[in-house]
Amino acid sequence: MNTKYIDLINQTYDFPQPEFTLKNETLTFHDIDLMQLVQQYGAPLKFTYLPKISENIQRAKKWFASAIENQNYKGSYNYCYCTKSSHFKHVLEEALQNDIHIETSSAFDINIVENLKAEGKITNQTYVVCNGFKRDQYVQNIARLINNGHENCIPIIDNYEELTLLSNEIEGDFKVGIRIASEEEPKFEFYTSRLGIGYKNIVPFYEEQIRNNDKVELKMLHFFINTGIRDNAYYWNELVKCLKVYTKLKKVCPSLDSLNIGGGFPIKNSLAFDYDYEYMINEIVNQINSTCAEADVPVPNIFTEFGSFTVGESGGAIYEILYQKQQNDREKWNMINSSFITTLPDTWAISRRFIMMAINRWNDEYERVLLGGLTCDSDDYYNSEQHMNAIYLPKYKKEKPLYIGFFNTGAYQETIGGFGGLQHCLIPSPKHILIDKDANGNITTKLFSEQQTSDQLLDILGYSQKTTEAHLQQETNFSTN
Structure with missing residues (x-):
């Protein structure tokens, strides 16, 4: 009986695909070992695969050149x-x-x-x-x-x-x-x-x-x-x-x-x-x-x-499933270690759907779940895929960490989510990694931004000593004038 996650994907889609392959039970994206990325940088994290931007530009230019010639x-x-x-x-x-x-x-x-x-x-x-x-x-x-x-x-x-x-x-x-x-x-x-x-x-x-x-x-x-x-x-x-x-x-x-x-x-x-x-x-x-x-x-x-065609397919986000909540006899909620409202706002604001797959444990049995974010907002969830009526992931096991990836998220999410600013319920922005290729075609990674700290958020909110002193100075200058 085909009950493994890998069986579900193979039965439902034409897999592997040019950008997605499986290597040792782990999903790869443009030959990037995503579990290796998690082990190096942790999760949640966002990444931008820069070569995909040039690839899509060149594809479009080639198509137009061909049409113009023909x-x-x-x-x-x-x-x-x-x-x-x-x-x-x-x-x-x-x-x-x-x-x-x-x-x-x-x-x-x-x-x-x-x-x-x-x-x-x-x-x-x-x-x-x-x-x-x-x-x-x-x-x-x-x-x-x-x-x-x-x-x-x-x-x-x-x-x-x-x-x-x-x-x-x-x-x-x-x-x-x-x-x-x-x-x-x-x-x-x-x-x-x-x-x-x-x-x-x-x-x-x-x-x-x-x-x-x-x-x-x-x-x-x-x-x-x-x-x-x-x-x-x-x-x-x-x-x-x-x-x-x-x-x-x-x-x-x-x-x-x-x-x-x-x-x-x-x-x-x-x-x-x-x-x-x-x-x-x-x-x-x-x-x-x-x-x-x-x-x-x-x-x-x-x-x-x-815009989206240029940069959208270069982006991705990886989360860890923290916990599973069985809310009734039919609904299981897998809680991610971040928030959809803050990191993928298009999923909440305009019901945008992205490619979503498990990163690891492809040989485990799967189950139907809902995905929930960390905020206390009832809208912080992701409950269905564009291509099917439900989300299926490897079964939750506390002793076996499960990571999931959302792909082609490179357009608008950081801007709409307010990169570097306040996030809903003060959920911090995750790490952001830049992925490139060197002259020899080898994958390279670079940390673009660390996960937001409490000090950064408190500074924006006016709680830091530096901000308080600046406000007091402005009040003093105003009163003396």
């Missing part, structure tokens, strides 16, 4: 990374090794760009596409970047006032793009995106505010939908509408030469994941090619903004 497409392709997915320096430096560009969404992003530029990681040839609602500091930072000679900085106009705000701060001529306010999928609570300018208003906006403005050159039309690039009627319908706007705008605006189709490539969230990236890219390029040919306008240079 369809005799006359435009170029530019890969942009959305910094909001992960702002960490190690992520940006790895990504920028692949001749890519940057998409920003807020004021401090520009400070990061300037830092990377000072270190030679970014040049004036790097496109910096500035999205987001722009006010005050963001406008000033964009203007500073352009005024200092970064001509390939392209602010994307999100509302009718931004062009004037930018013109007041930027000293010379500058390039802009316009974001289309796409219509949302029917299941959304609202009909039109709050971001951008409506389809019908794009051309009138250009004619009223840009056409006769000698200081501004329109270079890009920006298109993005929340559900991402999916092979469904909704996506293709919105893309066609976008292309009709592009061709209409191109006929009255000769300087327009780029179409930004945004991002939204899905990442692997299950061992049963199936998505034909090559087909989607070929079909997108084909749609742009044929629509422009029909309208008799030149095809645009294509820009994409891939």
Whole structure:
């Protein structure tokens, strides 16, 4: 009778897979012995496997190059990374090794760009596409970047006032793009995106505010939908509408030469994941090619903004099962030594599911369980997988430690969870490990950050002596003035 955990995985999925294999009853991820990682650094821990970032960038560039060649497409392709997915320096430096560009969404992003530029990681040839609602500091930072000679900085106009705000701060001529306010999928609570300018208003906006403005050159039309690039009627319908706007705008605006189709490539969230990236890219390029040919306008240079696709599959988290609670005759709770709310907030906030597997004890019998976090919040749990109706893990045995891993967690979790700051119920952020390969292809590891200490949290909360003295000094200065 097949009752072992390894039997369950083999019967349910095609296993092993390129990134997951089994070695001596232990799960490996890109040939990384995960139990060895636990033995060296302990658990809970988070890790980032840096080579996966470059691998995914190169995959996408290869797919687009192939589609452009196969369809005799006359435009170029530019890969942009959305910094909001992960702002960490190690992520940006790895990504920028692949001749890519940057998409920003807020004021401090520009400070990061300037830092990377000072270190030679970014040049004036790097496109910096500035999205987001722009006010005050963001406008000033964009203007500073352009005024200092970064001509390939392209602010994307999100509302009718931004062009004037930018013109007041930027000293010379500058390039802009316009974001289309796409219509949302029917299941959304609202009909039109709050971001951008409506389809019908794009051309009138250009004619009223840009056409006769000698200081501004329109270079890009920006298109993005929340559900991402999916092979469904909704996506293709919105893309066609976008292309009709592009061709209409191109006929009255000769300087327009780029179409930004945004991002939204899905990442692997299950061992049963199936998505034909090559087909989607070929079909997108084909749609742009044929629509422009029909309208008799030149095809645009294509820009994409891939965030989760760039960095998501590089990340993982490992926890230890501390204890099992039998709450009734059907439900067993395996308690992890951390919190889902604090370390994997997407699982709690938007019910995101990641690949989850046991790290060790694959030859043990399995059981159905629920997973609970350490906080006293009833929402701190993970109870089902994307690919099945329940979670199955090797049976809990107090004398045999069990470790579990969540994979492809590299996008957004640290940012949303507030890396380095306060955590719900003061659960500390776990250790974070960077994993790379040396020149000979050998795996190397480096500690990026230690687990948070009580002193760090108390300092944020104002309990430390240093913080108290600073507050008293401010009160004294205020009273003497």
